[in-house]
Amino acid sequence: MLRDLTPALDLLDLAIVASEGLASDADRDAAASLAHAARRRREYLSGVIVVAIAGGTGSGKSSLLNALAGREIASTSALRPHTDKPLAWIPTGDDAISAMVEALDIDNVVEHDEASSLAVVDLPDLDSVSHDHRSLVEATLPQMDAVIWVFDPVKYHDPSIHREFLTEMTEYESVFIFALNKIDCLDEAEVEAVEAHLGGILKLDGFSDPELLAIAAAPTDGEPIGVAALEASLERRLVAKRADRVKLIADIRRAGRRLSADANVWTGTPDDAYEAIRAATGDAEQLSEVLDRFEIEGPLRAEIESSSGETDPVDLWLRRRAELAAIVAALGVTCAEIANDNAEGTT
Ligand SMILES: Nc1nc2c(ncn2[C@@H]2O[C@H](COP(=O)(O)OP(=O)(O)OP(=O)(O)O)[C@@H](O)[C@H]2O)c(=O)[nH]1
Ligand SMILES: [Mg+2]
Incomplete structure (x- = not known):
């Protein structure tokens, strides 16, 4: 029995949310439209x-x-x-x-x-x-x-x-x-x-x-x-559907990987960004200038700005990246399991 693709799509959705402010808008949009299109093609969710x-x-x-x-x-x-x-x-x-x-x-x-x-x-x-x-x-x-x-x-x-x-x-x-x-x-x-x-x-x-x-x-x-010939025709369609699923699973996995890869991409070196943010913590104006310089937007920026003085903004940032990495790792495992079942189903 082939596995339902829904758990992989659910994890991709989570990764999209968790990558807000960490990954590029282009990659987040691409992942969201892939997830949306895959859900709409409900017939492909099942094997x-x-x-x-x-x-x-x-x-x-x-x-x-x-x-x-x-x-x-x-x-x-x-x-x-x-x-x-x-x-x-x-x-x-x-x-x-x-x-x-x-x-x-x-x-x-x-x-x-x-x-x-x-x-x-x-x-x-x-x-x-x-x-x-x-x-x-x-x-x-x-x-x-x-x-x-x-x-x-x-x-x-x-x-x-x-x-x-x-x-x-x-x-x-x-x-x-x-x-x-x-x-x-x-x-x-x-x-x-x-x-x-x-x-x-x-x-x-x-x-x-x-x-x-x-x-x-x-x-x-x-x-x-003639029913055997009809079954053979259905079997051909099943083979084609499995091939489509293999591609879809690979696409879902790649979209997740891009989000986590993005989260490690910096305009400067990570050390530069960490240092600069640490140094600016507590000085709203300077912090905002640093966040602009490193193009840190969205909820992550809001969190860093509001956490000044209390939590270390760099820890916060690292924690969010770790969360995203964990979700994407789970997505990778889920996709691998689905792909395995899919391959076994062809025998
Ligand atoms: N001789 C012969 N009779 C068949 C064949 N297939 C179905 N029948 C007969 O045709 C009649 C109708 O078959 P059903 O399978 O109930 O037809 P249906 O399309 O489901 O009909 P509805 O439910 O009213 O829409 C039954 O008496 C079947 O036994 C066939 O290949 N050869
Ligand atoms: Mg009938």
Whole structure:
């Protein structure tokens, strides 16, 4: 199981606060925007690949969840519409995924301990009028690493799915996988014809090179068909996501290091600054001139100015630098642990 990146981001936030007045504004701003961007890409916080299954009623979404899970998680039925609330099948112990499921207001959650780094959200159908589907899909999409759109051989051209949803979402093409389900009901030539027709419709929807797979999630006889190919496609996305995480972890670690490195950079030598501040302590005007000369700004300056006479300003300064160094060291350890888990997860 891959670790959540949140603890590393929390430490980077702490380092940003602790480096106020010690590190340069440019490095502090860069670290803050990295932390902000990483938090917004919530899908990258977790090392799990998160997949939503969407499509029309009866296309076989819940059956596909069961095929991916290898056991019956979701109830399936010939009666329509069947699933009326989203259901999530997620690995236990991944805080980022649990937080995501909660933020999406998904109450039906089944946890699994499988080795698979897969989390699947089975969405209600998109064609019945009883739900506010658009807002559900819009809330869900940005959180997903992949969305499998399931079609059945009878209703695959249903304009409501294409017009209402797909044509509006072409910018998500790299995240979408299209699955033509129930191919056990067709002969080979029919599968080819329907695949070609559906591929053509998807291009008309605005997708330039849609990934389309033919599957049977719950054939009348025998084992699922094409689900292994679908899993292989998800696995490729997981590998790409892991590579992204490796880079992100390295970026977080480097941003922390820059803050602590900055804290040791002086305009003069450290001894010069310490001496000058010590000598000026107690004389507000001279102290202010020294602080200007060494470009000491922000809360550190305020602390040094107000501590005159009581605490040694140089001790104060050293203490703050030690605090920052300790936070950045903890950040380094946390990043190394996450990177290790990430590397193990690829085997
Ligand atoms: N022959 C065949 N039947 C399938 C296949 N996949 C699903 N079905 C059947 O299609 C019906 C609908 O399947 P579900 O998985 O409940 O469909 P759903 O998309 O979840 O439907 P809603 O929850 O109403 O949105 C069920 O009777 C399934 O057994 C398949 O690959 N082949
Ligand atoms: Mg269902």
